[in-house]
Amino acid sequence: MDSVTGLDRVRVRELPLHVRFMAGESTGSYVTRLAGRNGLGVQQLLDEVGQGSTRAVAPHLTELYLNRPAAERLAALAGRPLEVMRRALASLDAAYLLDDGDGTPAWSFPWAVRDGYLVRACALCAARRGIGDPAWMMVADPWHLCARHARWSDNSRDPQTPWIDVADWPQILAAERQRVAMERRLGRTARTLFADARTMSRTESSAPDRLRSMADRLGEARAASLLSYPHTVRIARVLARAERRRLGRELTSDSYEDWFTRSSQELGPRYQGVLRRWMECHKPVPGPRRGGVLGRAVLVAPHTRIAPLDSVQQLSCLPSGPVASPFDRPFL
């Protein structure tokens, strides 16, 4: 490294007090907690981390991004291995690190987040980790469902309804378990299937009346993803039956037609058109059978890029259609 700044030469000293990680937390939220726990201002702590191109701001406003040298210094200050920290904080994924430049540790709170959304973390999950203040997550989509505590939160900053209780809606909790199981089996492919399914899904909701009338008050933009969630997972599971075989090079045009017939019976005639469009994008892949469980690394057109914080809208290969409106960004 040619240019060594004063910051590089000084070894960081580990802060006396540690804070626990929360999976998916935003870097800004984590750093704010770490500073607070040690009686420091966020700006003071960030001065130790590296050179800022902005001022420090509150974690609900935007995300904090670091380059690799700054991430190393933050890990040293926090007294935690960088690899562990990177698993917890989504914005430390290689896809979202700032440029290393000349090797000077650098950070920035940009005006807008790059991918993903800032969503309020489940307060009960936070409390289990000793976090009393609102904590913020960086997640791919503008919502987060905590299945453990049956709470749905989103990227609105609405103080009246910071989260929505879904404990009386067993279908959404069952759907979430199925979605997580699908992600365990299919890895990133499950995210693309959910994204395509979300683009297809009409609101055919089993939601309790309480949630339906709440939706009228919250507005379409906030309520649509919640109310369509179980149905979206149902569609994603239907798509998965074909996609698993397609990625394993086992899908023939005949078996695709059989799948189409069964699936449009299951989902109803109004899905025929959109299933056909989906099949047009997801063409059978020629080549020898791959056999066994498809590898998590397999990426096949149309889904050849699946970044950790890509949203449903970014991932779906279908035109957004009915979900165009919920994805404008009133908030980051």
Ligand SMILES: [Zn+2]
């Ligand atoms: Zn929770």
